Amino acid sequence: MVQGNTSTLVPLPREGSVVIGRAAGADVLVEDASVSRQHARVGVAEGEAFIADLGSHNGVRVNGERVQGTRPLDGGDVVTLGNVTLVFHRGERPLPERRALEAEGLRARLSEELDRVRGSGLAVSVLALEVESARVPQGELVRALHGALRLMDGVGQVGGTLMVLMPDLAGEEAEAAAAHLVSVLSPLAGRVRGGLASAPGDGMQTDALLGAAKAAALAAEAGGTRVSGPSMYRLALGERSVVVADAALTRLFELLRRLAASPLPVLIHGETGAGKENAAWAVHHWSPRSAQPFVPLNCAALPESLVEAELFGHERGAFSGADRARAGLLERASGGTLFLDEVAELSLPIQAKLLRALDQQVITRLGDSRERPVDLRVVAATHRVLADEVKAGRFRQDLFFRLSAAVVMLPPLRDRPRELPLLARAFLEDACARAGRPPLHLSAATMEVLGAHAWPGNVRELKNTVEYAVATSPGPVVEPSHLPESLRAEPEPEAEPRTEGRAETPRTFQNLAEELRTLERQRMMEALEATGGVQTRAAQLIGMPLRTFAFKLKQHRIVPSRGRGPADE
Known part of the structure; x- marks a missing residue:
């Protein structure tokens, strides 16, 4: 309350009222002659404040407006009673107790x-x-x-x-x-x-x-x-580096570092594109053989007729087209490390010859009877479960035991969700640097698409996807439209009609994430059909937030069609 050259702080009751005036019995006594004996009443009820004019001569004004009857007050309101000014301050309201969410x-x-x-x-x-x-x-x-x-x-x-x-x-x-x-x-x-x-x-x-x-x-x-x-960090492995952003992967590379110091053969299980060759290279890089050759072979990439010559080498004239002698991969890897990727794809006869070479550390070239000594370490990899291949008779048990002295499992990218955005940003930075363009950023919608994809090609597929986006995005932000078509719209599976008398074929399973996306797209289309294309009602029908519904319309490439079903709201 300001009167003349003085100001006074007047507390109000939590409940009840006070009378302001010049009368001796007033709750708030004012000496200014412009104020009536009982000028105004200020009351508080249920946490709200109000002021009422008690028939004063000069009236009551709030923020310059004359009060007729009763008027509520809010924090910061300026009240004028003649020449006296009141400023209403609202204290902090007690908030209800907030509990921790489950x-x-x-x-x-x-x-x-x-x-x-x-x-x-x-x-x-x-x-x-x-x-x-x-x-x-x-x-x-x-x-x-x-x-x-x-x-x-x-x-x-x-x-x-x-x-x-x-x-x-x-x-x-x-x-x-x-x-x-x-x-x-x-x-x-x-x-x-x-x-x-x-x-x-x-x-x-x-x-x-x-x-x-x-x-x-x-x-x-x-x-x-x-x-x-x-x-996230880059693991330096000599001429290579690996981006590591997952605790499980960190532990795996620490295990590989310890195994590298021993002469044990290492068997790496992992899906296509999960980084099996990088894991094999890590074993070689950290081993005492690191100064010697690292020789990789994709066993699934060679036709059966060439595998033996590629592995063991050949003499001149050993077969048609062998116009000169050539050392095989086992000879070339001598002193170093031989990496057999997709080793489960080798035929049983080749498996038998490979086992002999590993056990005796000697090889015989095609067209030659002379045994040649080799000194090598083998790291093998496969996307198959070799124990199951042994049970099915497709892989030799003795070779399995020979290769699996130490077994490591590379987790697929879909099981490392925390690593996905970190890897995506790292690949984006690298791709922009190689392309000589300013850094790009991934939008929230793009991160959503990347997170929803199943990544059957794992890290290799993610890296290719990011490089594609860098090539197609004008910048500065990568949007879903800059991603490959396969990520933006998953095709619906076509049901194959069954014919009578047809032999039963093994049941195939669709990837769960893809199946859920297909179901989601179908339900969204059904909801739009039922509501005549009204997105708000369609989102309510399937219990999806409207913003999410609108985003997924673009993701699934659904174009709402008006005029079908019930009339628009």
């Missing part, structure tokens, strides 16, 4: 935020908080977090990890917020570690984003935070 509730909330990111191009960050030796119950930790968060932020728990969702924050702002939250919890616990992941940069899949944040938290120092992205 795991499923947190995932649902994050899924909604990711839908918003797809439609808006903004961001959302996830902070994982690993708390050790808490000195207070978890409810106190959650209350402490809520006191430091914005209303739009959310707190939940996944397993034993506290997760904080921070919409519209990324980069330095998100890192500053994460550091502040760690400092808030640190006095309440022995150790607090924070891990930060952001969409779209670290991916657009709910579980992948939560996993990236948790992994970063586990790698952080006590009392500090770590950002998900920097966990």
Whole structure:
């Protein structure tokens, strides 16, 4: 309250009213002659404030407007009573207690935020908080977090990890917020570690984003935070390098490093394009044989008639066209490492000769009777399960035991969702550098398409996809339209009619991710048909957020058609 040259702070009751005036019995006494004896009443009820004119001579004005009867007040309102000015300040309202979301509730909330990111191009960050030796119950930790968060932020728990969702924050702002939250919890616990992941940069899949944040938290120092992205690194392997961004892959290469020091044969299981040759090269590079040759052979790429000559070599005149003697791959690899990719594709006769050569460390060229000594290490790889091939009689058991002294499994890219966005960005950076063009960025919609693809070709397919996008994108952002057609629209499988008397053929299975996309496309088309092409109603019919529905229309190349089914709303 301002009167003359003085100002006074007048507290209001939580409930009830006060009378302002010159009368001795007024609750708020004013001495200015322009104010009536009982000029106005200010009341508070259910958290709302109001003012009423009590029949004063000079009236009551709020923000310059004359009050007739009663008028509500809001924070910052300026009230004039004659020559006296009142400024209404609203204190902080007590907020209802906010509880931590359960795991499923947190995932649902994050899924909604990711839908918003797809439609808006903004961001959302996830902070994982690993708390050790808490000195207070978890409810106190959650209350402490809520006191430091914005209303739009959310707190939940996944397993034993506290997760904080921070919409519209990324980069330095998100890192500053994460550091502040760690400092808030640190006095309440022995150790607090924070891990930060952001969409779209670290991916657009709910579980992948939560996993990236948790992994970063586990790698952080006590009392500090770590950002998900920097966990990616390039593993230098002499003339080659491998991008590693997954904890499982890090452990696998550490295992290969230990195996490399021994003379054991190594058998690598992995799908096409998963990086089997890079794994074999790592064994060679870290072994005592690294200065000697590394000789690769794709056993599936050679016709049966040439495999024996390629492996064991031949003398001049050994067969038609052999106009000169030639050393085979086993001889050329002597002293070094022979890499037999897709070894399961070798025929049984060749398998028998290979086993003899490995056991006795000697080879005999075609057209020659002389045995030649060889000293080599074998690393074999296959996308098949060799134990099953042995049971089926397609692979020799003795050779299987000879090759499988040490077995490693390369996980497919679809099982490494956290690695996908990191690899994509690394390949994008490399491809732009090779093309001599400014750096490009992947849009949220593009990250969504990449995350939804099954990647049957694994890392090789991803690298080819990114290089294609660099070639087709005018820049500066890679959109879904710049990706290969095979990623943007999966073809629907055609059902083959069954004829009577036809022999039963082994059942084939469609990739689950592709089957789900096909079903999703079908349901969206049915919903559009049922609603006459009205997207809002169609999205409601199948329980899909409208932004997601609109995005997937483009992804599945569905063109809504008007005039079919019920009339438009």
